[in-house]
Amino acid sequence: MSELNSKIPQGTLAEKWTKYKATQNLVNPANKRKLDIIVVGTGLAGASAAASLGELGFNVKIFCYQDSPRRAHSIAAQGGINAAKNYQNDGDSVYRLFYDTIKGGDYRAREANVHRLAEVSNNIIDQCVAQGVPFAREYGGLLDNRSFGGAQVSRTFYARGQTGQQLLLGAYSALSRQIKAGTVEMHNRDEMLDLVIVDGKARGIVSRNLITGEIEKHFGHAVVIATGGYGNVFFLSTNAMGSNTSAAWQVYKKGAFFGNPCFTQIHPTCIPVHGDYQSKLTLMSESLRNDGRIWVPKKKEDAEAVRQGKLKPTQIKEEDRDYYLERRYPAFGNLVPRDVASRAAKERCDAGFGVGTTGLAVYLDFATSINRLGKKVIEERYGNLFQMYEKIVDENPYETPMMIYPAVHYTMGGVWVDYELQTTIPGLFAIGEANFSDHGANRLGASALMQGLADGYFVLPYTIQNYLAADIRTPRMSTDLDPFKEAEKSVKEKIEKLMSIKGKHSVDSFHKRLGKIMWDKVGMARTKQSCSEAISEIVALRAEYWKDVRVTGTANEFNPELEKALRVADFLELGELMARDALNREESCGGHFREEYQTEEGEAERHDENFMYVAAWEYKGEGQEPALNKEPLIYENIKVAQRNYK
Amino acid sequence: MDFTLKIWRQENAQAKGKFVTYKISKISEDCSFLEMLDQLNEQLVDKFDHPVCFDHDCREGICGMCSLYINGRPHGNDQGITTCQLHMRKFKDGDTIVIEPWRAKAFPLIKDLVVDRVAFDKIIQEGGYVSVNTGGVPDGNAIPISKEKSDLAMDAAQCIGCGACVATCKNASAMLFVSAKVSQLALLPQGKLEAKKRVENMVSKMDELGFGSCTNTGACEAECPKEIKISNIARLFREYYVSTVS
Structure with a gap:
């Protein structure tokens, strides 16, 4: 067994990050120009890191397998991003966001990392607003919030049902600005296939140009993996078709430890599987649980009848419905964390109360909210999600309840990193979903966007300097060195x-x-x-x-x-x-x-x-x-x- | 359902392309268009034939990577969707379906149905951003923005950069794409300071990359999967003229 040093700074929890930044080593502007950093992946974490490092003056090379950095799968995140702004005056604070995240993660995340995440969450909102991200606003012109699972406050900022898209385009715009400035070199359709280690330190990658098939070698004083999660190991998941584990897996095989690989998030509200030709599953945002009520029939015979198409859900009387989340968890109701909601759905379906032709589905019903708020308000809040549902399922969710079932969505596990987001290989860092660090055994909704951007904008650009400060005398290496040739x-x-x-x-x-x-x-x-x-x-x-x-x-x-x-x-x-x-x-x-x-x-x-x-x-x-x-x-x-x- | 597919096959940018006809049967009506092509490719792999190359990634209508010209329309015969959201129930059993790549000078072909849309990235790099560095920005609520303006900016910001507007335009103009970004930032106070330089640089890059001019046919608005309004092009013109006189 090796010695694992998480490098958590001394001091009280609230002081750790401040103290770290005050005492860490930095690299001066003249030396930054001499240092090359490779970033793999252009999602929220990768794009924000590359942009921020470029702004600081480092030479960055960034890679993505898609035709453009704007396609990374962060773009598909719908619901929102958490921050402890307490704009709603409902009792939120950095400590409460920290506490909810640790509790939501079932006490399997590091206190110091999560507290830092909660601290910088507010900076993220400010940064994105300054970039021109069109967050939802109130009529008075200030930012609007909504609630997400596992919290009793409204701390989620959103841009309709396309929050991930807008945040990614914000990071992409910052990245584009640096590409124009010449600090970042973009490699589209170029996929990392191996890590190069020279004298025990990460010094580059081997990649494949996906258009020509050419194998390329790239040098960097440090390498940053920002390649997302590995949910596609299940084949069917809400991940993009190309999302993969290859970069993370290659660094594992080169000596980086892999943390908590079994921690997988099964998201409770996805469109159910309908055929063996299916290639992916589509998520229906957790935000829908703000206004949607989840239920199955109380009587098995009713469940049987709807499965056979003899009974419509709207025909089932109120007293014959089992709103099982409200019944089991009155304090949080439909807004329990994802793992709890998913298991409860599975429990009801396994017990024979599931609906849909396969019996592997439950209802997400908006009738109560439509009666209370009117169809227009619901349409404003979730219009694009309802439309997306209708296109796939061919049913109108304003008139009949949606059918949903849990699906693989996110992986809390990932490459092991210390407080500085450095892996067990010196000079190799992992950020965003690719690392294991902040969500413990379960991630709360609207926290993935928060973590990706926290790592990229506000954490890595500091901590990587603490490493690079000792590397300012290392000249750029030739990619003809043996370790590069061997990896190739x-x-x-x-x-x-x-x-x-x-x-x-x-x-x-x-x-x-x-x-x-x-x-x-x-x-x-x-x-x-x-x-x-x-x-x-x-x-x-x-x-x-x-x-x-x-x-x-x-x-x-x-x-x-x-x-x-x-x-x-x-x-x-x-x-x-x-x-x-x-x-x-x-x-x-x-x-x-x-x-x-x-x-x-x-x-x-x-x-x-x-x-x-x-x-x-x-x-x-x-x-x-x-x-x-x-x-x-x-x-x-x-x-x-x-x-x-x- | 059974279909006859006429698919554009082309080895690479230099090679000569042609339509190849394939038959496919027993397709479920709930199957998506790309899942239908997956099944075709499984058949081709079975025969040691070359699968048809097409771009795709998220398969939920947001990444903008899928890009097929189906029966003469980008993203097929339905409103407000991308190719990956098109389902076979929109076709009739026995239909012949013609599938082509985006065709535009500024989008050179890579293989079969895959084209290179790096030109869009290059236009954004000319000014599709607010020039702020990370850190040192004011509090999010320090910049109040009217809900109306913010909603209009969001309407424009929804562009997914797929290129359907270019593909459908007889001039292969990128005006809708450029106008969406220019509009988003022109509507917001954060983007105002650089508005003049932004619109000039982005428009001149667009011209340089070989996109055509806008002749107001409105095809782009009709085919945009995110239903971006042509009024954004009007705003682009206004921004552009303002920049030339000030």
Whole structure:
């Protein structure tokens, strides 16, 4: 086991970040110009980091696999972004946002990191407003807020149902400004395939130009991974089709530890699965739970009848409906955190009360709110979401309740980082969803945007300097050095091997099979047995993949099949680690629910005495079991309790 | 449902392209257009044939990456959606569907149905931003903005940069795209200070990159998946003229 140093500064919780900034090492402007930083990914975290680092005077190279940095999947976030502004005078504060986030994460996140996140949350709103992000406003001209799950205050800022889009376009505009200024060099359609380490430090990447297929080598004094989460390991998720784990996985295999891989967020309000041809799942924003009420029929015969199409939901009388979240959790009602809402939906469906043709759906009903507020107000708040639902399902949600079911949405786990967002490889940083740091075992709604931008605008641009200050005498390196050539060679060999298999089954067919194993056995509910089975099934599937996958085309051209093949190869390894982590964690917490560990009322039962730690997995080589390192979580400011939303 | 697909196939920018006809059957009406193409590609992979290349990513209508010209219309025969939100129930069983890439000089073809839209990024780089650095900005509520103005700015800001406006315009003009960004920032106090320089630089970049002129046919507004209004182009003209006289 290696020594894990989280580098949490001394001092009281509220002073740590201020003190850190006051005493950290900085790089002077003349030296910044001599330092190169590679940023991989152009979502909220990557774009905001690259823009901010460029403004400071560093030379930045940034990479994305899409045709433009504006396409990164942060763009799909709908509901909003949290900040502790207390503009609503409803009792919010930095401490309360910190507390809600730790509690929402089921006491599996680091206090110091989360407090810093809450501190800088207010700066993010100011920054975005200054950029011209058109947040929703009140008639008096001031910013509007709404409520999200796991909080009793209204602290969520939003731009209709497209908050992620507007924030990303804000970061993209700042990035574009730096590209024009020449401080940032943009690489579109260029995907990182390996990390280069020179004398123990991250010094560059190997990437593939997706248009020509050319393998490229790039040097940086430091490398920043901002490549998002790995929800696509489940094949069906709310992630974009291209979202992948490859950058995070390659750095893991080069020595960066991977934190809490089993912590996956299953979002309660997604459009249910409807066919085996389906390629992705669509989220319906959590904000809908502000005005929508979730229910299933109280009587099994009614549920049966709606499944067969003999009964319409609107025909079921009020007293025959079970608003199960309001019943079980009166204090938070429909706004309980996501993990709680998802499990409650699964419980009702498993018990035979589910609706929709498959029985794997529950209602999200706006009738009460439409009666109270009028259709116009609901349309103003959620118009685009209702339209999106209607396009997909072909039903009008103003007239009949929406049908929803949980789906994979976000991964709290990720590359392990210390307080400075540095991984266990010196000079390698991970930000945004790609790291594990702030959400514990469950992320609260509207906190992903907050964390991505906090890391990129306000944390990394400071902490990376503390590292680079010691590197100002390191000249730029040639990419002809052996470590670059070796990384390039191994990438080329991997591609050649994939192309040469010429097997019988498509990449997608393997991805779907992996997704099914993950969803059935390492999904919303897990057991010791299911996780063990998942491990052996994934090992077998992986072996089959490397014998029987069919990748058409050639390596030296625009070839989406090869892109997918490289990504799925990594998912096939990551899935096993997720199952191992889920097997190891003999407790239930947040999004990780082990059926063996639940209270009599079916709530998650944590085992703090044995598992109040971050599981940081260390790669030990192909075919070897990874080693488990533990970072103990110490709560000095918060009293750890069983989460209670009743 | 069964369909005949006529799809534009082209190896690369230099190669000569042509339509190739494919048959596909047993497609569910609830299937999305891109999921139908996924199934076609599975068939092609089965035959060791080259799958059809097309751009796509989020598949929920917001990233702007998908970009197909379907039966003569960008994003197909439905209002206010992107290709990924088009469902097969919008077609009739037995239909022949013609699928082409965006065709515009400023969007060179990469392969099959994939084109290069970096030109849009280049236009934004000329001034599609407020020049503020990270940090040192005033409190969010220190800049009150009327709800009406803010809502209009949001209407314009919804542009996803897909390029449907360019693809459908007989002149391959990027006026709707440019006007959406110029409008968003012109409507907000944050963007006012640089308004003159912004509009001049963005318009001149647009011309330089080979986009055509606007002749007010309104095709862009009709086909925009985010229903961006052509009134933004009027605002762009106003901003542009103001910049030339002041």
